[in-house]
Amino acid sequence: MIDGFVIPLLKILIVLNATLVAVTYMVLLERKVIAWAQSRLGPMRVGPYGILQPIADAVKLMIKEDITPVKADRWVFTAAPIISMVPALIVYAVIPFGPTVSLFGRQVNLFITDINVGLLYIVSVASVGVYGIILAGYASNSKYPLLASLRASAQLISYEVAVTLTLVSVILMAGSLSMVSIVRAQESAHVWYAFAQPLAFGIFFIGGLAETNRAPFDMPEAEQELTGGFHTEYSGMRFALFFLAEYANMIVVSSVATTLFLGGWLRPFPSVAALSFLDFIPAWTWFLIKSFVFLYIFIWVRATLPRYRYDQLMRLGWKVLIPLAIANLVVTGIVKVAFL
Amino acid sequence: MGEAIAFYFIAACILGFAVLVVSTKDTVHSVLFLVLDFLFVAALYVLLGAQFVAAIQILVYAGGIVVLYLFVVMLVNLKRPPEANSDPHRKTQWGFALAVAVLVELVVVTTYSYVRPIQPLAAAAATAMPVTGNTEEVGWLLYTSYLIPFEIASMLLLVAMIGAIVLAKREL
Numbered sequence: 001m002i003d004g005f006v007i008p009l010l011k012i013l014i015v016l017n018a019t020l021v022a023v024t025y026m027v028l029l030e031r032k033v034i035a036w037a038q039s040r041l042g043p044m045r046v047g048p049y050g051i052l053q054p055i056a057d058a059v060k061l062m063i064k065e066d067i068t069p070v071k072a073d074r075w076v077f078t079a080a081p082i083i084s085m086v087p088a089l090i091v092y093a094v095i096p097f098g099p100t101v102s103l104f105g106r107q108v109n110l111f112i113t114d115i116n117v118g119l120l121y122i123v124s125v126a127s128v129g130v131y132g133i134i135l136a137g138y139a140s141n142s143k144y145p146l147l148a149s150l151r152a153s154a155q156l157i158s159y160e161v162a163v164t165l166t167l168v169s170v171i172l173m174a175g176s177l178s179m180v181s182i183v184r185a186q187e188s189a190h191v192w193y194a195f196a197q198p199l200a201f202g203i204f205f206i207g208g209l210a211e212t213n214r215a216p217f218d219m220p221e222a223e224q225e226l227t228g229g230f231h232t233e234y235s236g237m238r239f240a241l242f243f244l245a246e247y248a249n250m251i252v253v254s255s256v257a258t259t260l261f262l263g264g265w266l267r268p269f270p271s272v273a274a275l276s277f278l279d280f281i282p283a284w285t286w287f288l289i290k291s292f293v294f295l296y297i298f299i300w301v302r303a304t305l306p307r308y309r310y311d312q313l314m315r316l317g318w319k320v321l322i323p324l325a326i327a328n329l330v331v332t333g334i335v336k337v338a339f340l
Numbered sequence: 341m342g343e344a345i346a347f348y349f350i351a352a353c354i355l356g357f358a359v360l361v362v363s364t365k366d367t368v369h370s371v372l373f374l375v376l377d378f379l380f381v382a383a384l385y386v387l388l389g390a391q392f393v394a395a396i397q398i399l400v401y402a403g404g405i406v407v408l409y410l411f412v413v414m415l416v417n418l419k420r421p422p423e424a425n426s427d428p429h430r431k432t433q434w435g436f437a438l439a440v441a442v443l444v445e446l447v448v449v450t451t452y453s454y455v456r457p458i459q460p461l462a463a464a465a466a467t468a469m470p471v472t473g474n475t476e477e478v479g480w481l482l483y484t485s486y487l488i489p490f491e492i493a494s495m496l497l498l499v500a501m502i503g504a505i506v507l508a509k510r511e512l
Contacts, residue, residue: 076372116473120395127403131375134407138368138414150414153407177475 003106011112015092023247024054030299037303064236069140072233076139081234081241084132087125088248094118095255096179098265098284110265110284111180118179119171122256123164126211130156132245133230140233148230151219151310156211158317163207165325166200169332170260173197183264190271194261199328201261203321205297208253210317212246215302219310254294255287262290346387353380367413371406378402392474 028043028050035042043050068077098110115121130153137149170193171177174185186192194201210217221229231242258264265283269275308316357377364370378401385394471480482490 073366073368076368115391117391117395117475120392120399120475124395124399124403127399127407128375128379130403130407131372131410134410134414135372138410146414150411153411157404157407 007106007108008112012093015097015112016089019089019092019248019251020244022251023244024058026247026250026295027057027243028053029295030302033296033299034303037300058240061240062237066236066238067233069142069233071141073139073141076135077233078238080132080136080139081238081245082132083135084129084245085241085248087129087132088245088252091122091125091252092255094121094179095252096183096259096264097287098282099180101283114178114180117177119167119177119182119260122252123160123167126249126252127160129245129249132242136234136242137230140230142233144226144228145230145232148219148221148226148228148232152213152230155213155217155219155313155317158314159207159210159217159321162203162317162321162325163211165322165329166197166204166207167260169197169200169325169329172329172332172336179259179264182260183266186263187266187270192261192263192266197261197328197332199324200332201257203325203328204257204261206316207321208257209298209301210313212249212253212298214250214298216305216308217313218302218307219313250295250298251291254291254298257294258287258290264290343387347384350380350383350387354384368410371409371413374409375402375406378406390474392478 031053032042032050043053046052046056068074093112094115096111096114100107100109102108133152133156134149137145137147137152140146170182173189173193173196174182176182176185189196209215213219213221226232231239234242263270265287267275267278267281267283267286354377357373357380360373361370361377364373378397382394382397382402385391385397471477
């Protein structure tokens with residue numbers, strides 16, 4: 001009863017809440033880091049160094065008026081933010097934050113579940129998330145959001161191909177689709193797959209930027225051209241849901257990158273006994289540190305790089321990343337069959 | 341018991357959404373019901389213990405193909421009222437004939453398989469399989485027992501792909 005029901009429920013509760021808190025503080029971090037990059041201070045008024053800013057933002061968004069345009073497709077307009085939020089959150093079901101630990105005399109897995117098709121589950125759930133964006137643009141019944149959502153869906157579909165192909169080469173290396181087994185495979189291979197598959201790692205990272213609509217691929221939200229993007233007609237909490245979904249997706253991409261390429265919860269050099277003093281840091285902390293590095297790079301890239309033009313972005317996706325990913329997959333397969 | 345309840349619930353949802361797909365006036369809504377339908381079909385696969393097929397169902401159909409449908413529907417703007425067609429009922433008799441044919445076919449196949457149940461092929465093959473796990477078993481079967489059908493299917497897809505390219509780009 002406790003193992004089958006209470007503990008999973010508790011884990012789901014903790015993961016969901018931690019994600020939402022992390023997401024709100026990601027927004028603050030982003031504003032701070034970009035401010036520092038531009039020699040500004042960023043939010044400073046709410047709490048010391050603006051540390052309570054996310055709470056103020058949340059309150060503001062919740063008490064704002066919730067507007068539905070008269071000509072909007074009412075049902076779809078309401079459903080769109082929910083459709084983009086739900087996939088961003090349920091992906092966390094298979095992300096391994098740590099190994100099995102004993103807690104209060106009980107063996108507890110530091111992940112909600114480990115299914116045999118874990119990676120495939122992530123990819124397929126993420127592919128459903130694009131509906132939120134398409135439908136938001138369509139249902140608003142307004143020019144710019146529609147343009148933005150067409151751009152977004154074309155971009156997502158294009159980059160999904162490249163990203164999924166890089167995932168296949170990781171699956172070839174690990175011989176499994178389960179997230180926990182992939183981490184274990186890196187442990188027994190004594191190498192993080194970022195070093196064994198540098199090309200796949202690079203393509204995954206670029207594709208991850210594009211799939212989360214982040215700079216330099218934030219075409220769907222290009223303010224100067226589209227007066228905001230697919231969520232132009234949304235206000236208040238519904239707008240906030242899109243915002244939260246975007247940041248939750250960033251955390252998902254970082255977590256997946258950490259798990260697949262940076263050894264998940266493993267400490268650096270897990271096979272070197274001389275470094276075993278590092279084990280006093282709990283495994284999940286390593287996971288969080290590695291994911292945080294990714295999130296920081298996401299923000300850093302946004303503060304540094306200018307935006308791609310739309311045709312350049314499509315050309316990069318189809319003519320550079322996808323052929324590279326296919327070549328990488330073929331080479332991985334040949335090497336695996338011939339030498340391992 | 342619980343499985344039966346889940347099955348009947350999912351089956352009812354699949355049929356209900358399927359009816360909504362063809363009866364809704366707004367084409368975009370119709371496509372959305374199709375997505376829901378696919379998701380419930382995936383749930384049915386999970387209920388059967390075929391997680392791999394379920395994930396592929398969502399990835400390929402719900403996440404890939406229907407997005408393209410939605411694209412097309414949004415681009416060509418099908419919001420014309422049905423009255424714009426000359427006679428909405430002109431194809432009715434053909435539709436009924438087809439529906440009756442499908443119904444007869446279904447009844448015949450169901451009764452035949454009830455009277456003479458086929459040997460459980462998958463279970464027989466499973467005993468000889470050297471691999472465990474859903475994905476591994478599908479892969480094993482595809483590349484051993486079903487290698488030729490698999491290759492024929494991939495040839496078919498290749499032909500379709502080349503055909504699409506030729507149609508879209510007359511002069512290369």
